[in-house]
Structures are given as structure tokens and as C-alpha cells.
Amino acid sequence: MTSEKQNELKELALRVREHIVRLSTDGGCFTGASLSCADLLVYLYADFLNVRPDNLQDPERDYLFLSKGHDVPALYGVFAELGFIPKERLDNHLKTSDSIYWHPNRNVPGVEFHSGSLGHLPSVAMGVALDARLRGQDQKVIVITGDGELNEGTCWEAVLVASAHKLNNLTFVVDRNHFQANIATEELIPLEPLAPKFEAFGAEVRRIDGHDFVALEEAFQALPFSDTKPSVIICDTVRGKGLPSIERRADRWFCNFSSDEVVELLKELHSQEATTLTSETLTVR
Amino acid sequence: MNYEQLIHETALADERLIVMTAENRALIRNLPGPLGQRFIDTGITEQTMIGAAAGLALRGRVPVVHALATFLTLRAFEFIRTDVGIANLPVKISSFVPGFLSDGNGPTHQAIEDISLMRGIPGMTVFAAADEQDMLAMLPAIWASPSPAYVRVNTRPATYQHAPFEIGKAEIVSEGYDVTILTYGMLFEQALIAKDLLTEAGYSVGLVNLRSLKPLDSAAVLNVVKTGGLVVTLEDHFQTGGLYSIVAELLLENELTAKVLPLALKEKWYKPGRLSEVLEYEGFTGQHIARRIGEKLGDKANAFNERTEVIENQFAE
Numbered sequence: 103m104t105s106e107k108q109n110e111l112k113e114l115a116l117r118v119r120e121h122i123v124r125l126s127t128d129g130g131c132f133t134g135a136s137l138s139c140a141d142l143l144v145y146l147y148a149d150f151l152n153v154r155p156d157n158l159q160d161p162e163r164d165y166l167f168l169s170k171g172h173d174v175p176a177l178y179g180v181f182a183e184l185g186f187i188p189k190e191r192l193d194n195h196l197k198t199s200d201s202i203y204w205h206p207n208r209n210v211p212g213v214e215f216h217s218g219s220l221g222h223l224p225s226v227a228m229g230v231a232l233d234a235r236l237r238g239q240d241q242k243v244i245v246i247t248g249d250g251e252l253n254e255g256t257c258w259e260a261v262l263v264a265s266a267h268k269l270n271n272l273t274f275v276v277d278r279n280h281f282q283a284n285i286a287t288e289e290l291i292p293l294e295p296l297a298p299k300f301e302a303f304g305a306e307v308r309r310i311d312g313h314d315f316v317a318l319e320e321a322f323q324a325l326p327f328s329d330t331k332p333s334v335i336i337c338d339t340v341r342g343k344g345l346p347s348i349e350r351r352a353d354r355w356f357c358n359f360s361s362d363e364v365v366e367l368l369k370e371l372h373s374q375e376a377t378t379l380t381s382e383t384l385t386v387r
Numbered sequence: 388m389n390y391e392q393l394i395h396e397t398a399l400a401d402e403r404l405i406v407m408t409a410e411n412r413a414l415i416r417n418l419p420g421p422l423g424q425r426f427i428d429t430g431i432t433e434q435t436m437i438g439a440a441a442g443l444a445l446r447g448r449v450p451v452v453h454a455l456a457t458f459l460t461l462r463a464f465e466f467i468r469t470d471v472g473i474a475n476l477p478v479k480i481s482s483f484v485p486g487f488l489s490d491g492n493g494p495t496h497q498a499i500e501d502i503s504l505m506r507g508i509p510g511m512t513v514f515a516a517a518d519e520q521d522m523l524a525m526l527p528a529i530w531a532s533p534s535p536a537y538v539r540v541n542t543r544p545a546t547y548q549h550a551p552f553e554i555g556k557a558e559i560v561s562e563g564y565d566v567t568i569l570t571y572g573m574l575f576e577q578a579l580i581a582k583d584l585l586t587e588a589g590y591s592v593g594l595v596n597l598r599s600l601k602p603l604d605s606a607a608v609l610n611v612v613k614t615g616g617l618v619v620t621l622e623d624h625f626q627t628g629g630l631y632s633i634v635a636e637l638l639l640e641n642e643l644t645a646k647v648l649p650l651a652l653k654e655k656w657y658k659p660g661r662l663s664e665v666l667e668y669e670g671f672t673g674q675h676i677a678r679r680i681g682e683k684l685g686d687k688a689n690a691f692n693e694r695t696e697v698i699e700n701q702f703a704e
Contacts, residue, residue, distance in 0.1 A: 161446070208474070215445065219469050225435040226470055229442020229450075236424050256466075259435045266430065 103319045107149070111315050114183055115144045116371065119344045121179030121192060123359075123367045129196040130358025131204060132172035134348060138279035138312070138339040139246065140176045145318040147180045152241065155186045158211055164241045167227045169257075170248035170277060171205040171217030172355075178202060178210070186212040221254030223247075224274060228264050231272035242325060246275045250282020253291050258303060261332065265304025270326040273333040274305065277312065279341040285352050300334040312337025345370055347377045357381065390414045390542060393523055394451060397530060398422055404530070405443055409436045409454040411483055414540065433458045437466035437478070444476035449530060452478060456485035456498030456539070464504060471535050472508040478535050480505075485515075485539040486623030487657065487665055488573055494656035502571075503628025505537040506601045512536045512554070513601040517575035520545035524552040525598060539572050546576050549596075557604035560594040566680055567593030567611045569630060570621040571600060577666065578621055580673020585680060591616075600633065608637055612645045619648045619680055623671065626651035648683045650676060 118140050126133040147153065151164040168177055182189040187210060194200030201209035205218030214230075217223050227245035234241055247257055257274075264272050278296065280287055287293050297307045306327035310317040318337075327333040341355075342348040345367055348357070359367065359381045366377040391414055398404040398418075406418055407427045419426045429436040433454050440450035452459070459482055460467070471478045482501060489496040506513045512534045516522030519542045529536045532554060550558050561582065570578045575596050585592045593611060597604065611618060620630040631649040638645060650671070658668045666672045670679060 215441075215470075216473055219465060222438055222466065222470055225438025225466075226442040226445070228435070229439035229444075230446055231442075232427060232439060233443050233446040233448060256434050256438070259432045260438070263429045263432055263435050263439075267427075 103316050108315050111141075111144055111148060114148055115141050116344075117183050118144055118176060118179035119371055120368060121182060122175045123345070123364055123371060125175045125178070125192065125195050126357045126367075127359045127361055127364045130356060131175045131195070132355060133175070133357035134281070134341040134351070134354040135170065135248065135277075135279065136173040136175040137343045137345065137348075138341045139170075139173050139277040139337075140179070140343065141313045141315065142246070142275070142277065142318065142337055142339070143176050143180045145315055146244070146322070147184055149315075149319065150322050151244070153212070155184070155211065158186075161237075162239050162241050165214050165227065165230050165243045167214055167217070167223040167230075167243075167245040168206050169217050169223035169227075169245050170220065170251050172248070173277070174204070174206045177206060177213070181210065181212045186210075220248070220251040221256035224257050224260030225263075228260050228267075228269060228272060231264070231269045232267065234271055235269065240271065242273065243271055244273045244275055246277060248282070249276055249278045249280065249287050249293055249296075252276065252293055252296075253282065261300060261303040261305055261334070264332040268330045269332050270329055273325055273335060274300070276334070276336045277339055278336050279339045280350075281341045281352055281355065283355055296336055297334075300336075304331055305334040306331045307334040307336065309336040309338065312339040313343060345377075347379055388523055389519065390522065390526075390540070391417060393526060394418070395421060397527065398425060401449070403447060403449045405440075405448045405450045407436055407440055407443075407450050407452045409433045409452075409458070411454045413483065414481070414542070415453060433463035434466045437463045438470050440478045441466075441470035441474060441476050444471070444478050445474070449477050449479060451481055451530065453481045453483060455489070455496060456482035456501050457489070457496050460498055460501040460504050460537075467505075467511075468508050472511060475510045476535060477533050479530055480535075480537045481540050482538060483540050486572055486574075487662060487669075487671070488541065488623075490662040490665055491659050493659040497656050499624050499652055499656070500628060501537070501539070502600055502622075502624050502630070503632070506633070507628075508535075510535060511601070512599070514599055515539035515572035516541040516598070517547070517549065517572065517596050518543045518545040521549045521552075521575075521596070521598070524549055528552055528554050541573050543573060543576065547579055552598060555599050555602040555604055557607040558596040558598055559607060560596060561592060562614070563591035563593035564614050564616050565590040565592065566617040566619060566684060567595060567614065568619045568621050568676075568680070569595045569597060569608065569611065569634065571597040571630065572623060574621050574623055574671060577671060577673045577676055581676035581680065584673060584677035588677075588681065590684065597630070600630070603633060603637070605637055608634060609641060609643075612638065612643055617646050617648060617680070617683060619650060621650045621676065624651055626653045648680065650679060
């Protein structure tokens with residue numbers, strides 16, 4: 103990847119993070135979870151996937167399913183920046199006059215399927231991958247899960263069944279931000295060693311830094327990792343990435359900041375200087 | 388023609404149809420060869436099968452999914468509600484051994500809240516077949532519809548020549564002014580026997596095979612209510628949430644009242660055993676049904692208990 107391209111993606115990711123911060127007030131959103139996968143979504147939509155605002159009806163487009171629906175502010179940000187939706191629609195966050203709420207839904211162009219209940223889209227994505235193979239189409243089907251989401255048995259069921267059906271057009275991506283809801287994964291339900299778990303279920307696995315565009319490109323451009331197995335890309339990420347004042351904090355999953363704090367956080371995003379936060383985190387599920 | 392032949396024929400004529408199973412191949416065991424990749428067995432994973440069916444439907448397919456009624460409606464309930472229901476996708480659920488048809492399996496396998504659960508999902512349509520002939524008459528329209536559908540599969544041989552099927556229409560077998568039995572699914576066979584026994588005893592007996600529980604043939608049910616006779620809701624289902632509730636809801640909506648006798652499972656699982664023994668033990672043979680209705684109608688004579696016919700269990704699966 104050229105340095106120009108990297109800079110372009112970094113600039114785009116910064117604007118996406120600005121959207122996430124702006125959505126983290128007046129009702130709030132799942133800020134921490136959204137910031138961790140912002141770079142991943144920016145890379146996929148801006149540089150990898152064959153999905154654009156003008157080909158959303160094309161049956162041969164690539165499919166991305168966001169199974170960890172809580173991070174939809176990152177997706178909204180990407181969609182607003184890349185022209186899937188007008189940026190003004192983000193002003194409608196949590197308004198009943200629009201459909202911009204805490205989980206993805208298909209009233210937002212670009213969202214392939216609704217989510218919110220964890221552990222669903224691995225199997226839905228598998229259905230799309232099965233159909234793509236039936237039709238002899240070679241598009242990629244990608245499903246992003248959280249790491250906490252991997253507590254749900256249906257994630258593993260889907261990998262097991264996708265392996266049995268040798269679905270090499272299906273890729274499971276894990277946003278490994280090391281937190282689930284309000285607690286560190288390794289404190290509650292330890293996932294490590296994670297890659298061998300997926301390997302044992304029959305998938306071909308790579309593990310990368312999910313904030314490194316060069317690493318993301320290397321991994322995704324190498325898909326499929328096998329002719330006979332589904333692929334898994336574990337993206338090690340940082341919850342709250344980009345805002346040092348909330349990074350790696352168990353209590354910064356869902357955030358509802360004051361408008362003054364949003365102003366300070368936007369400065370922090372650019373200056374990397376920590377903001378003093380007094381807003382309490384709501385626990386919402 | 389049987390279920391397997393019908394689905395095979397339909398799949399050959401319509402490439403959208405995909406046959407799926409969570410390793411329940413009883414009705415479709417010969418199809419993997421002829422259908423190739425359009426036969427998808429996900430193993431014992433009801434949730435994953437439903438999720439994958441939603442994905443296939445998202446791409447324009449019409450998946451017909453097969454598994455035991457309990458595991459589909461209970462284990463996979465949230466997947467049906469959330470993936471199929473919210474998206475309103477044309478996934479067709481063929482629910483195996485519902486109600487009394489799980490005979491000897493025991494309470495783990497007794498789908499006796501399935502109608503209640505499925506009809507509560509917005510957009511979901513709900514059907515039950517009286518027997519194999521009834522089911523074969525019903526399925527083509529159900530599979531051709533753009534709606535998600537739940538079907539209580541029933542492969543027992545017919546004892547009645549059924550009329551053509553239309554979604555949302557009940558089959559009116561007879562009309563009567565003393566009593567009308569409203570029923571669906573495998574108990575239709577026993578209801579026919581009960582009707583004959585009650586008729587022989589001098590009553591005027593109506594019998595309705597509802598077939599389509601959602602959408603309901605409200606006009607047919609309201610016509611029955613307006614006769615002023617006893618209305619019997621007969622079902623192998625919990626009394627809560629099934630036909631008795633459906634009729635109660637309809638009466639309230641229309642500001643009507645009626646004398647209704649629910650014959651259903653009230654707050655209990657049924658005693659497992661051979662189907663004929665289950666029906667006898669639980670009081671759902673034709674004779675028992677006639678006796679229970681006779682008692683409600685005021686018949687204190689023991690006229691219905693003298694018959695000794697035994698309904699053979701023809702369900703050997």
C-alpha cells in the first residue's frame with residue numbers, strides 16, 4: 103500500500119471517528135466498540151470490497167455483515183463519508199422520523215441485514231455464501247463479529263457448518279478489542295488462545311493488527327486463505343481507539359457525553375491530548 | 388404423491404426452492420442426489436439452519452426447512468423471529484411431529500406451544516394439515532406465497548376427501564346448530580369420528596378444519612358463533628395461545644360472546660406413548676371427544692363409552 107493511500111485512509115478514518123464522537127451524545131451510542139473497528143470498516147469499504155452506493159442491487163457485489171451491531175456508528179460514519187447516505191442523516195440519530203439508531207437496519211442503504219442480537223449474522227452470511235456458490239459467483243462474503251460475541255455458541259456453530267460445507271468464499275472477521283460489554287474478555291470468559299480455536303473448527307486463520315492498513319491489506323488481499331476452508335481474520339484492536347481518554351476502558355462501551363465533552367473529545371481526536379470526562383457511562387444492552 | 392415427491396417436483400420446476408434440514412431427513416431422504424447443492428443439511432443446528440435460510444432468502448431463494456417441531460420453534464425461536472420475522476423473508480418451515488405426533492418421545496419433543504409462538508411473529512403465516520392429502524393440497528400455495536410460513540407437517544393417511552385449499556380459508560365439513568367442532572391438524576381425524584357419534588346420538592353437528600390459522604378464516608368462525616350452538620376448540624396444543632385463544636381474541640374484537648368448550652392440554656405435558664394410547668389416555672380419541680362434548684351438552688347417558696374401536700397408530704417413524 104502506498105503511503106499516499108495510507109494517508110488517505112487515515113484521513114477518512116479520522117472523519118469517521120468524528121462522526122462516532124458526535125453520535126455519542128444526546129442519547130449516546132456504543133462509542134468504545136465503534137472506535138475499535140473504525141479502521142477495519144474504512145479499509146474494507148474504501149479499498150477492498152466491491153460495494154459502492156451505485157451497485158447495492160448488484161447480486162455479484164461483495165457482502166459485509168456487521169454481526170456486532172453495536173458498532174454501527176462506525177458504519178454510519180463510513181457510509182456518510184463514502185456517499186451511501188447523506189451526512190445530514192446522521193443528525194437524525196435516535197429520531198423516530200428516520201432509522202438511525204443503535205443497531206443496523208436495512209433502511210440505511212449499504213446495511214445488508216439487521217443485527218443487534220449477537221451470534222446471528224455468521225449463519226445469515228453463510229446462507230448468502232451458499233447461494234453465491236450455487237450461482238457460481240465469486241464474490242466475497244464477510245461477517246464481522248465482536249470478540250465478546252464469540253461467547254454465543256451460534257458463532258462457533260456457523261464456523262463448524264461452514265467448514266463442513268467447505269465455504270471458502272466466507273470470511274469471519276473478529277474485532278478483537280479485548281472487551282465485552284462492561285468487562286475484559288479474559289476476566290470473564292477467556293477466549294485465548296483464539297486462533298487455534300478457529301483452526302480446530304476447520305477454518306484457516308490469520309491474526310493481524312486491526313489498526314494497521316498495511317496489515318489489513320495484506321490479509322484481505324490474500325483471501326481466500328484456502329480452497330477448501332472458510333477464512334478467519336482476527337483483528338487485534340483497541341477499544342476506544344483514537345481517544346486516549348477512553349481507550350481500553352471497560353466502562354466506555356456505551357457513552358453519552360455532554361455537548362461540551364463532545365467538543366473536547368473532537369479536539370482530543372486531532373491533538374491526541376486527553377480530555378477530562380465526567381459523564382457517567384450508561385449500561386445499556 | 389407424497390411430501391417428498393411434491394417437494395422434488397416443486398424444486399425441479401422452481402430453481403428458487405432450496406431444501407434444508409437440520410439432520411432431520413425422514414421426509415426427504417431421497418433428495419440429496421436429485422437436488423445436489425440445493426439440498427443443504429446443516430447438521431443438528433436448528434439456529435444456524437434458520438439463519439442460513441434467511442441468508443438464502445435474502446438472495447431470492449425460497450428455503451423449505453425441516454426439523455422437529457420443538458427444536459425449530461423453541462431452540463431456533465429467536466432466529467425465526469429475528470432473522471426471518473423482522474426481515475419478513477419467505478422461509479417455509481416444515482415442522483415435523485408437532486403436537487401429539489411426537490407420541491412416544493416425551494415432553495422434550497412435545498411441540499404444543501408452536502402455534503402460539505409462531506402466530507405471535509408479525510407477518511408469519513401459520514398452517515396445520517389434517518392429514519397427508521390435506522397437506523399436499525395446502526403446500527403449493529404456501530410455498531408460492533411471498534410470506535414466511537410455519538406448517539405443522541402431518542403424513543397420516545386421509546380418512547376424508549379434502550376440498551381444494553386457499554390461504555386464509557377454512558374447510559367447512561358440515562354445519563350444525565347444536566355444536567360445532569373447530570379443529571386443525573391430526574385431531575381432525577378424531578373429530579370426524581366424534582362428529583359421526585354425536586350425529587348418531589341425535590345432535591346437529593358442525594365440523595370445521597381450519598387449515599389456515601393465520602391468516603384466520605374469521606368469517607367462517609364468526610358464522611359458527613352466530614349459529615348460537617356450542618363451539619368446541621379441539622387441538623393438540625396448550626390451551627393458552629392456540630385455537631382457544633384465537634377464537635377468544637376474535638370474539639372480543641367483534642364484541643361477541645359464545646359458549647365455548649376448549650379441548651386442549653391445560654398446563655400439562657401429555658403422557659408419552661404409542662399415538663393410539665396417548666389419545667386414549669389424554670381423552671382425545673373420537674369417542675372421548677364425543678363423550679366430553681356430550682357431557683357439556685347435558686348428555687349424562689354413557690352412550691359414547693360403549694364403543695370399543697381403537698385407533699391404530701399408523702405413525703411408525
